[in-house]
Amino acid sequence: MEKIVIMKFGGSSVGDVSKIKNVADKILAKKKAGYKIVVVVSAPGDTTDDLLKMAYDITKNPDDREMDVLLSTGEQISISLLSISIKVKGIDAISLTGSQVGILTTDSHTKAKIKEISSEKILLELAHNKIVIVAGFQGVTEDKTITTLGRGGSDLSAVALAAVLEAECEIYTDVEGIYTTDPRIVEKATKIDYISYDEILEMASLGAGVMHARAVEVGKKYGVVIHVRSTFTETEGTYIVEEDSAMEDVVVRGVVFDKNQVKISVLHIPDEPGVAASLFESLAKSEVNVDMIIQSTAENNKNNISFTIDKSDLAKAMIVVKVLEENGTKILYDDEVAKISIVGVGMKSHAAVASTMFKALADNEVNIHMISTSEIKVSCVIDFVKLEVAATAVHKVFGLDS
Amino acid sequence: MEKIVIMKFGGSSVGDVSKIKNVADKILAKKKAGYKIVVVVSAPGDTTDDLLKMAYDITKNPDDREMDVLLSTGEQISISLLSISIKVKGIDAISLTGSQVGILTTDSHTKAKIKEISSEKILLELAHNKIVIVAGFQGVTEDKTITTLGRGGSDLSAVALAAVLEAECEIYTDVEGIYTTDPRIVEKATKIDYISYDEILEMASLGAGVMHARAVEVGKKYGVVIHVRSTFTETEGTYIVEEDSAMEDVVVRGVVFDKNQVKISVLHIPDEPGVAASLFESLAKSEVNVDMIIQSTAENNKNNISFTIDKSDLAKAMIVVKVLEENGTKILYDDEVAKISIVGVGMKSHAAVASTMFKALADNEVNIHMISTSEIKVSCVIDFVKLEVAATAVHKVFGLDS
Numbered sequence: 001m002e003k004i005v006i007m008k009f010g011g012s013s014v015g016d017v018s019k020i021k022n023v024a025d026k027i028l029a030k031k032k033a034g035y036k037i038v039v040v041v042s043a044p045g046d047t048t049d050d051l052l053k054m055a056y057d058i059t060k061n062p063d064d065r066e067m068d069v070l071l072s073t074g075e076q077i078s079i080s081l082l083s084i085s086i087k088v089k090g091i092d093a094i095s096l097t098g099s100q101v102g103i104l105t106t107d108s109h110t111k112a113k114i115k116e117i118s119s120e121k122i123l124l125e126l127a128h129n130k131i132v133i134v135a136g137f138q139g140v141t142e143d144k145t146i147t148t149l150g151r152g153g154s155d156l157s158a159v160a161l162a163a164v165l166e167a168e169c170e171i172y173t174d175v176e177g178i179y180t181t182d183p184r185i186v187e188k189a190t191k192i193d194y195i196s197y198d199e200i201l202e203m204a205s206l207g208a209g210v211m212h213a214r215a216v217e218v219g220k221k222y223g224v225v226i227h228v229r230s231t232f233t234e235t236e237g238t239y240i241v242e243e244d245s246a247m248e249d250v251v252v253r254g255v256v257f258d259k260n261q262v263k264i265s266v267l268h269i270p271d272e273p274g275v276a277a278s279l280f281e282s283l284a285k286s287e288v289n290v291d292m293i294i295q296s297t298a299e300n301n302k303n304n305i306s307f308t309i310d311k312s313d314l315a316k317a318m319i320v321v322k323v324l325e326e327n328g329t330k331i332l333y334d335d336e337v338a339k340i341s342i343v344g345v346g347m348k349s350h351a352a353v354a355s356t357m358f359k360a361l362a363d364n365e366v367n368i369h370m371i372s373t374s375e376i377k378v379s380c381v382i383d384f385v386k387l388e389v390a391a392t393a394v395h396k397v398f399g400l401d402s
Numbered sequence: 403m404e405k406i407v408i409m410k411f412g413g414s415s416v417g418d419v420s421k422i423k424n425v426a427d428k429i430l431a432k433k434k435a436g437y438k439i440v441v442v443v444s445a446p447g448d449t450t451d452d453l454l455k456m457a458y459d460i461t462k463n464p465d466d467r468e469m470d471v472l473l474s475t476g477e478q479i480s481i482s483l484l485s486i487s488i489k490v491k492g493i494d495a496i497s498l499t500g501s502q503v504g505i506l507t508t509d510s511h512t513k514a515k516i517k518e519i520s521s522e523k524i525l526l527e528l529a530h531n532k533i534v535i536v537a538g539f540q541g542v543t544e545d546k547t548i549t550t551l552g553r554g555g556s557d558l559s560a561v562a563l564a565a566v567l568e569a570e571c572e573i574y575t576d577v578e579g580i581y582t583t584d585p586r587i588v589e590k591a592t593k594i595d596y597i598s599y600d601e602i603l604e605m606a607s608l609g610a611g612v613m614h615a616r617a618v619e620v621g622k623k624y625g626v627v628i629h630v631r632s633t634f635t636e637t638e639g640t641y642i643v644e645e646d647s648a649m650e651d652v653v654v655r656g657v658v659f660d661k662n663q664v665k666i667s668v669l670h671i672p673d674e675p676g677v678a679a680s681l682f683e684s685l686a687k688s689e690v691n692v693d694m695i696i697q698s699t700a701e702n703n704k705n706n707i708s709f710t711i712d713k714s715d716l717a718k719a720m721i722v723v724k725v726l727e728e729n730g731t732k733i734l735y736d737d738e739v740a741k742i743s744i745v746g747v748g749m750k751s752h753a754a755v756a757s758t759m760f761k762a763l764a765d766n767e768v769n770i771h772m773i774s775t776s777e778i779k780v781s782c783v784i785d786f787v788k789l790e791v792a793a794t795a796v797h798k799v800f801g802l803d804s
Contacts, residue, residue: 017459054483057419059490066489069497070482073475080472081456087468088461095471099501100546144502 004126004167005030008040008136008158012174013231014078015045023231024085026172027131031091036126038165040136040158041082043074064109068138068148072098075135075154083133093131096121098138098146103157105139105147112139112147114156114218117164134161152212159215163222171211176230177237178203178210180400181255186391188401192253193236196243199253199343202377206341207258216240243345251346251353252398255391258339260311261291263369263381266321267330268302276305282320288313291339292372292381306370308381311335337369338387341379342394354378360397366390406528406569407432410442410538410560414576415633416480417447425633426487428574429533433493438528440567442538442560443484445476466511470540470550474500477537477556485535495533498523500540500548505559507541507549514541514549516558516620519566536563554614561617565624573613578632579639580605580612582802583657588793590803594655595638598645598747601655604779608743609660618642645747653748653755654800657793660741662713663693665771665783668723669732670704678707684722690715693741694774694783708772710783713737739771740789743781744796756780762799768792 007027014020023041031037051070055062079095086093102118125132136154139147149156155171162169176191178200183189197220204213211228219226219240229237269275276295283290293307309317314333321331347353354371357378361368366389370381382390395401409429416422425443433439453472457464481497488495504520527534538556541549551558557573564571578593580602585591599622606615613630621628621642631639671677678697685692695709711719716735723733749755756773759780763770768791772783784792797803 017456021460051479054419054479055486058423058483058487061490062486063489066482066485066497069478069485069499073478076471076475076478077453077456080468081460083468083471084457084464085460087465088463095468097471097548146499 002034002036004038004165005035006038006040006158006162006165006167006169008154008169008171009042009231010154010173011042011045011048013172014041014082017081020044020078020081020085023172024082024089026231027086028089028091031131037131038122038126038161038167039082039131039133040154040161041075041078041133042136042154043071044078044081047074047077065145068109068146071148072135072138072146075137079133079135086131086133091131092129093133094125095133095135096125097135098157099140099144101134103139103160105141105149107141107145107147110148111150112141114139114149114160117160119164122161122165152215155212155215156218159219159224159226162224162226163218167224168227169219169224170227170229172229172231174231176233176235177228178240178254180253181391181395182208182257185257185388186255186395188392188395190400190402192238194239194241194247195253196247196345197240198243198376199345200240202343202374203254203256206256206343206377206379207260207339208254208256211240248346248349250344251350252342252344252400253346254343255395255398255400256341256343257387257391258341259384259387261308261337261339261381262311262314262333262335263306263308263337264317264321265304265306265332265334266324267304267332269305269324269329271297271301271303276303279305279321279324280307282323283309283317286316286320288317288320292370292379294370308337308339308370336384337381338384339379339381340387340390340394341377342398343377345376347376347378356397357394360393361390364389364393366393404436404438406440406567407437408440408442408560408564408567408569408571410556410571410573411444411633412556412575413444413447413450415574416443416484419483422446422480422483422487425574426484426491428633429488430491430493433533439533440524440528440563440569441484441533441535442556442563443477443480443535444538444556445473446480446483449476449479467547470511470514470548473550474537474540474548477539481535481537488533488535493533494531495535496527497535497537498527499537500559501542501546503536505541505562507543507551509543509547509549512550513552514543516541516551516562519562521566524563524567554616557614557617558620561621561626561628564626564628565620569626570629571621571626572629572631574631574633576633578635578637579630580642580656582655583793583797584610584659587659587790588657588797590794590797592802592804594640596641596643596649597655598649599642600645600778601745601747602642604745604776605656605658608658608745608779608781609662609741610656610658613642650748650751652746653752654744654746654802655748656745657797657800657802658743658745659789659793660743661786661789663710663739663741663783664713664716664735664737665708665710665739666719666723667706667708667734667736668726669706669734671707671726671731673699673703673705678705681707681723681726682709684725685711685719688718688722690719690722694772694781696772710739710741710772738786739783740786741781741783742789742792742796743779744800745779747778749778749780758799759796762795763792766791766795768795
C-alpha cells in the first residue's frame with residue numbers, strides 16, 4: 001500500500017493564484033512519486049489580517065465564537081482554490097473543512113484544543129484515490145460550532161493528522177529548514193539535518209522563531225517525524241525526530257537569542273523571609289511571566305534582586321514593583337539587554353559546555369549579567385549591543401560554522 | 403408567544419462595516435418591537451465577485467463542488483460580522499451556516515434545490531432569546547457537502563425558512579418596494595402596496611428586476627407573506643400575498659419592459675408541415691429560449707416566421723437559422739426592439755384590456771411588431787426608441803400614475 005504523507009503549506013505559500021498553482025504542482029509531483037496525500041493549508045496571505053480588521057472596525061472586543069466563524073473562512077478559501085487548481089490538472093481532489101473531516105475540539109474559542117480526529121472520511125477519500133485537502137487551524141465542537149486552534153494552529157492540524165493517520169508530516173515554509181542560528185545575525189549559520197523534539201521545544205521557548213511548540217509536543221507524544229522544508233526548492237530540510245544516542249555526539253545543536261528581554265533590578269530590598277516570594281506572587285497575579293532571577297546579598301540586611309521579563313510586560317511589571325519603592329528600595333530597569341542561549345541534547349553527556357560558552361564570551365569582551373541552565377540549555381543575559389559578537393563567537397566555538 | 407419574523411438583507415446592505423452596523427440597528431429595533439428574529443444575509447458587496455475572480459484566474463472551468471466551498475465563505479463572513487455587531491450592543495445572537503441550520507439540499511452544485519429544512523436548531527436558539535443569523539444562499543447535502551442555491555438563493559433561503567417556521571418574511575432591499583413600473587423610465591411610477599404571487603411571477607418572467615421567481619414560487623406554495631421593503635427607511639414596502647377578489651378591482655398592477663429582446667425574421671420559408679417545428683427544435687437543442695413567435699403567410703407557398711429571443715442568445719440562434727438560408731430563405735434580425743407588458747390578475751374579470759393598451763400605443767404612434775397574451779398579461783414588441791413614450795402612455799391609461 002502507498003504511504004500517506006501530510007503536506008502542510010502556510011499562508012505565504014498560498015498567497016495568490018500563481019503561488020497556489022505552484023503548490024498544486026508540488027503536490028502532483030509528490031503524488032507521482034507514489035504517495036497518498038493529505039494536504040493541510042492555512043488562510044491565504046493577508047486574508048486573516050483583512051478579516052481581523054473588519055471585526056475590529058466593529059468593536060475592540062469581538063465575540064470569540066463569531067471570530068472563529070469569521071476566521072475559519074480563510075482556510076476554506078485556500079482549500080477550495082487549491083482543490084480547483086489540482087482538479088484542473090486531471091487529478092481528483094476534494095476539499096474538507098475541519099468540521100467535514102471531524103476534527104473535534106474543546107469549545108475554547110480562538111484557542112481550542114484538539115480532542116479527537118476522525119480518520120474515517122479522509123481514509124475513504126484516499127481510498128477513492130483523491131488528494132484530500134484539509135483546512136488547517138480549525139475544528140468543530142460536538143454540537144458543530146466552529147472553533148479555531150490559535151497561533152501555530154495549522155502546524156498543529158498537520159501534525160495531529162499525521163499522528164492519527166500514522167503518516168509522515170512535511171511542513172513547507174519559506175526557508176530551507178531549521179538553522180543552527182539566525183542567518184541574519186550570524187553569516188555562517190547552517191541548516192540542521194536532524195533535531196530532537198526536546199531541542200526544538202527548548203529553542204522555541206528561548207525565542208527562536210521556529211515551529212510552534214504545541215505542534216512539536218503532539219509530534220513528540222505520537223512519534224511523528226516532522227520534516228520542515230522549503231516550498232520553493234527540492235532540497236531536503238530539517239527532520240524533527242526522537243533523539244537517539246548518535247544525536248548526543250553533537251554537543252550544541254543551535255544558538256538562539258531573544259531580543260525582547262528587559263532586566264528589572266530591585267535594590268536594597270529588606271532581607272526578610274517572604275519578601276521575594278510576595279514580589280513574584282504579585283507579578284504572577286498581574287500575568288507577568290518572569291524568566292530569569294538572581295538575588296545577591298547587599299549590606300545592612302538588604303538584598304538586590306534582578307529578573308528578566310518580556311518587553312511587552314514592562315508596563316504591567318513596573319506597576320507591581322513601584323509599590324516596593326515606598327519601603328526604601330530602588331527600582332531600575334534595563335531594556336538594552338538580550339538573551340543568548342545554546343541548546344543541545346549532547347550537553348547531558350559532555351562536561352564543561354557552560355564554561356566553554358562563558359570563555360568564548362569573555363574572550364570577546366561580552367559581560368554576562370545573568371545565567372540560567374537546564375539539562376539541555378545554557379542561557380546568558382548580555383548587553384544588546386554585544387549580541388552579534390557573542391552569537392558569532394559562541395556559534396564558532398561549538399563547531400557550528402559552515 | 404412572540405411572533406417569528408425573517409429579515410433578509412442582500413449584499414449591498416452588508417457591504418461595509420457601517421452598513422452592517424445599520425442593519426444591526428434595524429434588527430435590534432425589530433427585536434424591541436417584540437419579535438423573535440431570524441436574519442438571513444447574503445455575502446457582503448463585492449465578496450462574491452472577488453472570490454469568482456480568484457477561481458477564474460486559475461481556470462475557466464472550475465469544479466462546481468469546490469466553487470460552492472469557495473462561494474459559501476462570503477455569507478459566512480456576513481453572518482459572523484453581523485452577529486458581532488449585535489452582540490456588542492448587549493443583545494445575544496448566534497450565527498449559523500447552512501450546514502449548521504440543517505438546510506438540506508440536492509447535490510446539484512451551484513444550483514442546488516432545497517429538500518428539507520430542520521427547524522430544531524433555530525427554534526432552540528430562539529427559545530434562548532437569541533437573534534439567529536443564518537447564511538443565505540447555501541445548504542448542505544446529506545453527506546455534509548456544501549452546496550449553493552444559485553441566483554436569488556438568499557431570497558429563497560429566507561422564504562423557505564419563513565415557510566418552515568410559519569413566519570413573516572421581510573426582504574430588505576435598496577428600493578422602497580415593488581413599483582408599478584421602472585421609475586427611471588416613467589416618472590410617475592408608484593409603489594405597489596399589495597401584489598399577488600402570480601402577478602410578481604409574471605412580472606419577473608417578463609424582465610422586471612424584482613424578486614427571483616424561485617423564492618416567490620416557494621412563498622406561493624406555502625402561503626408565506628413576503629414584505630419587500632427598504633433597508634434605509636421605515637416606510638412600509640410591498641406585500642406579496644395570495645390574490646383575493648378585492649385585488650381584481652385593479653385591472654393592471656404593473657407595466658414591465660424587457661430591453662434585451664432581439665427579433666429574428668425568417669422570410670420565404672417553404673410552407674410545408676414540420677418546417678417551423680424543426681426550426682424551433684434546433685433552437686431548443688442549442689439552448690436558445692424563444693419567447694414570442696408569429697407566422698404569416700406569404701405568396702407562392704412561402705411563409706414568414708418571426709420570433710424573439712434574449713440578446714445574449716443571438717449568436718447561438720444565428721448559427722441555427724443560417725442553415726436555412728441555403729433553401730432560399732432570407733434571415734433578418736432586429737435588435738432595436740423592446741417588449742412592453744401589462745400584468746394584473748384583474749384582467750381575468752375585465753374585458754377590453756388588450757384593446758385599451760393597443761389604442762394607447764396607436765394614439766402615441768407606437769407600432770406593434772408582435773403581440774402575446776395570457777390570462778394575466780398582454781405583451782407587445784415595439785421599437786426600442788418608442789419605449790419611454792409607450793410606457794408612459796400605458797402606465798397612464800390604466801390609472802397607475804401617481
